[in-house]
Amino acid sequence: MIDTFRWLKEADARHEQAMVSRKFGKLTLLAMTRGGISPLWLARCDCGQVREVSIQRVIVGTATSCGCTPDFMPPQPQSEWGTWRAMLDRCYQPSNPSYPHYGGRGIKICERWQTFDNFLADMGVRPGPKMSIDRIDVDGDYEPGNCRWATATIQANNQQRHKRRRMARAKAI
Secondary structure (H helix, E strand, O other): OOOHHHHHHHHHHHHHHHHOOOEEOOEEEEEEEEOOOOOEEEEEEOOOOEEEEEHHHHHHOOOOOOOOOOOOOOOOOOOHHHHHHHHHHHHHOOOOOOHHHOHHHOOOEOHHHHOHHHHHHHHOOOOOOOOEEEEOOOOOOEOHHHEEEEOHHHHHHOOHHHHHHHHHHHHHO
16 A cells, blocks of 8 residues: 555655746745645745745746736636647647647747747737637748737638638639
8 A cells, every 4th residue: 555645745855856946937946845735835036035835826827926026817728828838839749639730740939939928029918818829821830920819710711721722722713
């Protein structure tokens, strides 16, 4: 029989080793102060303050500073952050179900957009809740000149299969 307490302690130790010195927003993780189901960590803010934070709040982005600046709202599934993360996963994670249609076809993300701040600076805030990222040239990469915020209708008309049909019809004429 597995010693559950020992297993939890070992898992916490592995987790702590992997997380120390990682930066989330303005917070840099220093050490786990309480393990288990709801771990707490000491974190140093860029302003110099040290405070105890919930690791769950840090990871999802609801705790980004010691309080010296307002924390961001929790990311929604298709917030700008969620859009950026999903874009990275589609292009670089073979385990992502959409990878064959993106990374598997050679679609990449420009060097500048490898960081969220640059992506947000170039794309701006999503204009509305029904908008998501769209590549104008469906065979082109994710980069500033090829991306826009678009509705589902615009995106449906810009899919790879529709582009091929239009090209086939143009050649037939």
